[in-house]
Amino acid sequence: xxxxxxxxxxxxxxxxxxxxxxxxxxxxxxxxxxxxxxxxxxxxxxxxxxxxxxxxxxxxxxxxxxxxxxxxxxxxxxxxxxxxxxxxxxxxxxxxxxxxxxxxxxxxxxxxxxxxxxxxxxxxxxxxxxxxxxxxxxxxxxxxxxxxxxxxxxxxxxxxxxxxxxxxxxxxxxxxxxxxxxxxxxxxxx
Numbered sequence: 001x002x003x004x005x006x007x008x009x010x011x012x013x014x015x016x017x018x019x020x021x022x023x024x025x026x027x028x029x030x031x032x033x034x035x036x037x038x039x040x041x042x043x044x045x046x047x048x049x050x051x052x053x054x055x056x057x058x059x060x061x062x063x064x065x066x067x068x069x070x071x072x073x074x075x076x077x078x079x080x081x082x083x084x085x086x087x088x089x090x091x092x093x094x095x096x097x098x099x100x101x102x103x104x105x106x107x108x109x110x111x112x113x114x115x116x117x118x119x120x121x122x123x124x125x126x127x128x129x130x131x132x133x134x135x136x137x138x139x140x141x142x143x144x145x146x147x148x149x150x151x152x153x154x155x156x157x158x159x160x161x162x163x164x165x166x167x168x169x170x171x172x173x174x175x176x177x178x179x180x181x182x183x184x185x186x187x188x189x190x
Contacts, residue, residue, distance in 0.1 A: 002031065002035065004027070004028065004031060006024045006027075006053070006057060007023050007024055007027070008024070011053050011056070011113070012052075012053035012054070012057070013053050013054070013056060013057035013060075015053060015056035015057040015059070015060045015080050016060075016080045016081040016113075016114060017059070017060055017063050017064075017079065017080060017081030017082065017083075017085040017086050018081050018082075018085055019064075019085050022064070024057060024060075025060060025061065025064045025065060028057075028061060028065070029065055029068065032046060032068055044070055045070065046068060046069045046070050047069070047070055047071045047072075047073065047188070047189075048061055048062075048069050048071070048072045048073070049073045049075075050072070050073070050074050050075070050077055051075045051076060051077065052075070052076050052077045052104075052105060052172065053077060054074075054077060055074030055075055055076060055077020055078065055096075056077045056078070056079075056080045056115070057077075058072040058073075058074050058077070059072070059074065059077075059078065059079045059080070059086075059121065060080070060081075062088070062092050062094070062125075063085070063086035063087075063088050064088070066088050066090040066091070066092045067090055069092060070092070070093060071092060071093035071094065071095070071160075071188045072092055072093070072094050072095070073095045073096075073097075073185050073188065074094075074095075074096045074097065075097045075098075075176075075181075076097065076098055076099070076102055076104075076105050076172055077105060078096070078098070078105070078109065078115060078116055078117070078118050078121040079115075079116040079120070079121040079124065080113060080114050080115050080116070081114055081116075082114075083116070083120070083124050086124065088128065089128060090128075091125075091128050091129040091130070091158070091159045091160040092125075092129075092160060093160045093161050093162075093188045094122075094125050094129070094160075094161070094162045094163070095161075095163045095164075095165065095184075095185045095188050096118065096121070096122060096163070096164045096165070097143075097150075097164075097165045097167060097181070097184070097185075098118045098164070098165075098166065098167065099147075099166070099167040099168065099169070099170035099171070100166075100168075101167075101168075101169050101170055101171055102170070102171060102172045103171065103172060104171075104172035104173075105172055107119075118164070122162060122164055125162050126155055126158070126162050129155075129158040129159050129160050129161075129162050130157070130158060130159045131155035131156065131157060131158035131162055132155060132156045132157040132158075133155075134155070134156045134157075135153045135154055135155045135156060136153070136154050136156070137151055137152065137153050137154075138151070138152045138154070139151055139152075140152060140165070140180065140183060140184050141177075141180050141183075142167070142168060142169070142170075142177075142180070143167050143170060143174075143176050143177055143180050143181055143184070144167075144169075144170055144174045144175060144176060144177065145175075145177075146169050146170075147167055147168050147169045147170050148168050148169070149168050150165050150166065150167050150168070150180070150184055151165070151166045151168075152164070152165045152166075152184055153165075153166070154187075161187070161188065163187070163188075165184050165185075
């Protein structure tokens, strides 16, 4: 497990999908090469977990170096930039967590930071992963003490899984129950 930090002072990472800013992508690519060489890691073992700005960066990595990662778990951080800049056709396993109560990174996105909505972000990846429009929904416990439930939607017939966990009553910054989060996203390891 490694927890690198990005180069952008304001956002943590240079995470806008613009195909021009590649400093952090190159950094992560070099880090993965080094970790694989020093630890005998294969690409099947590389999972990106990102919270907020880390989630934004996870989506940029999924666009620019999808063949080097197995899955992305994004917690409250969706796609930044323009989808036209994400030209990959390589699917990755994806699990996104978000709450309507998130006022800092709204589910509907926002113009500041060119943050796309969660719905548009997931639609983009469902298209890349070849998913059906149909899905199943599973209920899990809340991920914080004031949250009653987490509803996880998993789209069907995807080349690789795309899932979304809608958390109830969870602000952007919260004391998450790690056990419940792991319970929810653990299927990506199967």
